[in-house]
Amino acid sequence: MTESSSARRLAWLIFVLVAVAMFGNYYVYDSIGPVTDLLQQQRGFSDTQVGMLNAIYNLPNIVLILVGGVLVDRFGAARMTLWTAAICLAGAVLTAVSPDFTGMAAGRLLFGIGAETFGIATLAAVADYFSGRDLAFAMGLSIAIGRLGSYAADMSPTWFDSAYAQGWQPPLLIASAIAASAFLASLAYWVLDRRAGRQIKAAAPARQAEPFVLRDLLHFGRAYWYLLALCVLWYSVIMAFRSTFSIKYFQHVHGMDLAAAGAVNSYVFLAAMFATPAFGWLCDRIGRYAPLLALGALLLPLALAVMALSHGSLWLSTALIGISFSLVPAVMWPLTSRLVAPNRFGTAIGLMWVVQNAGIGAANLLAGWLNDRAGASAQNPAGYQDMMLFFGITSVLGCGFAIALWLRAGRRAHELGHQAGAATST
Numbered sequence: 428m429t430e431s432s433s434a435r436r437l438a439w440l441i442f443v444l445v446a447v448a449m450f451g452n453y454y455v456y457d458s459i460g461p462v463t464d465l466l467q468q469q470r471g472f473s474d475t476q477v478g479m480l481n482a483i484y485n486l487p488n489i490v491l492i493l494v495g496g497v498l499v500d501r502f503g504a505a506r507m508t509l510w511t512a513a514i515c516l517a518g519a520v521l522t523a524v525s526p527d528f529t530g531m532a533a534g535r536l537l538f539g540i541g542a543e544t545f546g547i548a549t550l551a552a553v554a555d556y557f558s559g560r561d562l563a564f565a566m567g568l569s570i571a572i573g574r575l576g577s578y579a580a581d582m583s584p585t586w587f588d589s590a591y592a593q594g595w596q597p598p599l600l601i602a603s604a605i606a607a608s609a610f611l612a613s614l615a616y617w618v619l620d621r622r623a624g625r626q627i628k629a630a631a632p633a634r635q636a637e638p639f640v641l642r643d644l645l646h647f648g649r650a651y652w653y654l655l656a657l658c659v660l661w662y663s664v665i666m667a668f669r670s671t672f673s674i675k676y677f678q679h680v681h682g683m684d685l686a687a688a689g690a691v692n693s694y695v696f697l698a699a700m701f702a703t704p705a706f707g708w709l710c711d712r713i714g715r716y717a718p719l720l721a722l723g724a725l726l727l728p729l730a731l732a733v734m735a736l737s738h739g740s741l742w743l744s745t746a747l748i749g750i751s752f753s754l755v756p757a758v759m760w761p762l763t764s765r766l767v768a769p770n771r772f773g774t775a776i777g778l779m780w781v782v783q784n785a786g787i788g789a790a791n792l793l794a795g796w797l798n799d800r801a802g803a804s805a806q807n808p809a810g811y812q813d814m815m816l817f818f819g820i821t822s823v824l825g826c827g828f829a830i831a832l833w834l835r836a837g838r839r840a841h842e843l844g845h846q847a848g849a850a851t852s853t
C-alpha cells in the first residue's frame with residue numbers, strides 16, 4: 428500500500444468517527460420534540476417550559492460559540508471534539524435523569540454549551556484531513572450524517588415505540604446512550620489523531636496555535652463578511668420557517684392535514700441527506716463555489732414566492748427549498764475554510780454562529796409577533812402574508828450578499844482560493 432493510499436484510508440477512518448459523533452450530537456439536539464407530549468402529560472410541563480428546554484440551548488451560544496471557535500484554533504479540533512462531546516454527554520444524561528424541570532433545563536444548558544463548539548470542532552476536523560479535491564464532499568457528507576441524526580430523532584417514536592410506551596424517560600435514556608457512542612467515537616478520533624494524524628493532515632498548511640487577538644477579526648477579507656451576512660440571513664429564514672412555522676403554514680394556508688404537512692416538511696430533510704454530499708462533490712469537481720452559493724441563495728426567495736403566490740401543489744416550492752437547504756451548507760462551510768487562514772477557521776465559524784444564533788432567535792420572535800398581530804389562523808390565512816413578506820425580504824437580502832460575494836470573487840479570486848494546492852476557481 429502506498430503512503431498516500433494509507434493516508435487516505437486513515438483520513439476516511441477519522442471521517443467515519445467524526446460522522447458517528449455528529450450523528451449522535453444532532454440526535455440529542457432533536458430528542459426533545461418527540462417527548463414533548465409525554466412531558467406535558469406525565470410531568471405537567473407547560474408550553475413555555477417545553478419551549479425553554481430548546482431555547483436554553485441557544486442562549487449561552489450567542490456569546491459562547493465565539494469563545495468555542497477561538498478554543499478550537501488554540502487547542503485543535505481533536506481535543507475540542509473530545510472535550511465538548513464529554514460536556515454533551517453529561518448534559519444528555521442530566522436531562523434524562525433529572526427529577527424536576529430545573530434539572531432538565533440545566534442538562535439542556537450543559538448540552539448547548541458543548542454542542543455548538545462541538546459543531547465547529549467537527550467541521551475543523553474535516554478541514555484538517557481533506558484537501559481541495561474532497562473537502563466539500565466530505566463536509567457535505569458529515570452535515571448529511573448529522574441531518575440523519577435529526578431525522579432518526581424525529582422517527583424515534585416509530586423505531587423505539589416500546590420505549591415511548593413506557594413514558595418520557597426511556598427515549599431520553601436512549602438519547603444519552605447515543606451521546607455516549609458519540610463520546611466514544613470522539614475518543615477514538617482523538618487517539619488516532621494523536622498517533623498518526625500529524626503525518627497525513629491535508630495538504631493545507633498546518634494549524635499553528637496562536638493566541639487570539641481581537642484585531643485578527645479585521646483581517647478577514649470582505650468576502651468573509653459577505654458570507655457571514657448570507658449565513659445569518661439565510662439560516663434565520665430557513666430555520667425559523669422550516670423548523671418553526673412551516674407545518675402550521677401548510678395546514679392553515681394550503682389546507683393540509685397535520686400528517687401531510689409534516690411529510691412535506693420532512694421531504695426537505697430527506698432530500699438534504701442525499702443532495703448535500705452530492706452538491707459538495709459537484710463543488711469539488713467544478714471548483715466554482717461563489718456561483719453555486721448564489722444559486723442556492725436565490726432558490727430560497729423563489730421558493731417562498733411560489734409558496735405564497737400559488738395555491739396549487741407544493742411540490743415545486745418544496746423541491747426549491749430542498750435544493751437551497753442542501754446547496755447552501757454544502758458550499759458555505761468549505762468556502763469559509765478557503766477564505767480564512769487555517770489557524771483562524773474555528774474563530775471564523777464561531778463568529779458566524781454567534782450572529783447566526785442571534786438571527787435565528789430574532790427571526791422566530793419577529794415572525795411569531797407578525798402572525799399574532801395579523802391574527803394568522805386557519806380562518807384567516809391572509810394573516811400569514813406579513814410573515815412571508817418578512818421571510819421574502821430577508822432571503823432576498825441574503826441572496827444580494829451571495830451575489831456581492833460572487834462579484835468580489837471575480838475581482839479577488841485569491842481570496843477564495845486560500846488553501847495551498849486547492850482548486851482556486853470560484
Ligand SMILES: C[C@H](NC(=O)[C@@H](N)CCCCN)C(=O)O
Pocket residue numbers: 452453456542543546570573756760780783
Ligand atoms: C453545519 C451547520 N450547523 C450550524 O449552522 C449550527 N450552528 C447549528 C446546528 C444545529 C444542530 N446541532 C448546519 O447544520 O447546516
